[in-house]
Amino acid sequence: xxxxxxxxxxxxxxxxxxxxxxxxxxxxRTQGPSLYHSQKFFxxxxxxxxxxxxxxxxxxxxxxxxxxxxxxxHDSASIWRAISASLDAFYRFSRPHTVIGTALSIVSVSLLAxxxxxxxxxxxxxGLLQAVVAALFMNIYIVGLNQLFDxxxxxxxxxxxxxxxxxxTPTTGVAIVSVFAAMSFGLGWAVGSQPLFWxxxxxxxxxxxxxxxxxxxxxxxxAVVAALxxLAVRAVIVQLAxxxxxxxxxxxxxxxxTRPLMFATGFMTFFSVVIALFKDIPDIEGDRIFGIxxxxxxxxxxxxxxICVGLLEMAxxxxxxxxxxxxxLWSKTTTIAGHSVLAAILWSCARSVDLTSEVxxxxxxxxxxxxxxxxxxxxPLVR
Numbered sequence: 401x402x403x404x405x406x407x408x409x410x411x412x413x414x415x416x417x418x419x420x421x422x423x424x425x426x427x428x429r430t431q432g433p434s435l436y437h438s439q440k441f442f443x444x445x446x447x448x449x450x451x452x453x454x455x456x457x458x459x460x461x462x463x464x465x466x467x468x469x470x471x472x473x474h475d476s477a478s479i480w481r482a483i484s485a486s487l488d489a490f491y492r493f494s495r496p497h498t499v500i501g502t503a504l505s506i507v508s509v510s511l512l513a514x515x516x517x518x519x520x521x522x523x524x525x526x527g528l529l530q531a532v533v534a535a536l537f538m539n540i541y542i543v544g545l546n547q548l549f550d551x552x553x554x555x556x557x558x559x560x561x562x563x564x565x566x567x568x569t570p571t572t573g574v575a576i577v578s579v580f581a582a583m584s585f586g587l588g589w590a591v592g593s594q595p596l597f598w599x600x601x602x603x604x605x606x607x608x609x610x611x612x613x614x615x616x617x618x619x620x621x622x623a624v625v626a627a628l629x630x631l632a633v634r635a636v637i638v639q640l641a642x643x644x645x646x647x648x649x650x651x652x653x654x655x656x657x658t659r660p661l662m663f664a665t666g667f668m669t670f671f672s673v674v675i676a677l678f679k680d681i682p683d684i685e686g687d688r689i690f691g692i693x694x695x696x697x698x699x700x701x702x703x704x705x706x707i708c709v710g711l712l713e714m715a716x717x718x719x720x721x722x723x724x725x726x727x728x729l730w731s732k733t734t735t736i737a738g739h740s741v742l743a744a745i746l747w748s749c750a751r752s753v754d755l756t757s758e759v760x761x762x763x764x765x766x767x768x769x770x771x772x773x774x775x776x777x778x779x780p781l782v783r
Contacts, residue, residue, distance in 0.1 A: 503535075623698065681701050
């Protein structure tokens with residue numbers, strides 16, 4: 401469901417003009433947003449305060465229509481720039497690739513509880529929406545908390561994140577994660593589903609212990625414990641808890657651990673280990689400086705890279721064997737063909753990665769997340 405440390409996304413660039421002014425936002429670490437957005441926002445505030453309301457008047461053209469005055473047009477453009485900057489900062493703070501992964505995984509696993517088309521009812525979609533929204537709120541809490549305690553590290557590894565760049569103050573970060581944690585628990589409690597609430601609670605505990613800098617905590621400092629945290633959430637809690645939420649709370653059926661559910665749990669165990677290992681490869685410089693003993697720091701980037709590729713190829717091989725034993729022809733065909741294609745693409749891309757290039761390694765890490773998304777499209781087809 402959740403990813404604790406997080407990475408980069410393709411750039412999002414928006415250019416607007418007022419005179420010669422340009423604004424460009426990016427979530428790539430090499431092109432973080434400057435303090436220009438904040439300066440323009442405060443320029444707008446101060447200019448607004450200096451202009452009396454009566455001076456913000458309009459003129460009348462020959463046809464009797466009102467024309468917007470130049471100061472109003474300037475203020476309007478400044479407002480939109482400030483809003484765009486705020487939305488872009490929150491977009492980066494929420495780590496969208498983890499949000500997408502969480503939403504896809506819950507939808508995919510929930511579909512495993514569907515036994516017939518009649519199950520795809522408003523009741524099912526309501527229960528699914530409740531689970532997805534509550535989980536996304538918790539996801540933002542976890543990734544935000546990690547950024548709060550990694551500000552100095554992120555100034556080296558991910559300088560475009562809002563806390564590392566100074567766009568958000570620590571107080572703002574605390575307020576955001578507190579609100580989202582409260583909303584997540586509030587929704588989980590209001591829904592009344594025990595599997596959903598326990599999924600949120602366990603994720604909260606593990607996400608907090610992973611990041612927070614207190615005695616016996618900040619488990620991200622220890623490579624094995626950090627990997628186990630991510631594995632517990634993404635491989636176990638997501639598969640079992642959200643399946644049981646739909647199966648027992650929404651459909652009111654007895655808890656049954658089906659063959660597809662066991663496959664999803666096993667496969668995502670491999671995938672979670674890969675994500676836990678690979679996420680630290682681009683961060684090796686900052687982790688080494690601040691004493692984070694990740695596997696990449698201890699074993700080296702190249703060795704960890706090929707361990708990750710090997711684990712994923714093993715997972716795809718098991719999935720192909722799983723498909724071969726299916727009694728359903730359509731499930732057998734799609735499972736074998738889908739995983740064969742993904743395995744071939746992975747191997748081809750891995751061989752072409754320049755392991756001396758941080759940009760290439762980061763790009764490949766985001767490619768692994770795309771494989772993660774693709775797997776959750778295939779899991780509902782396993783029968």
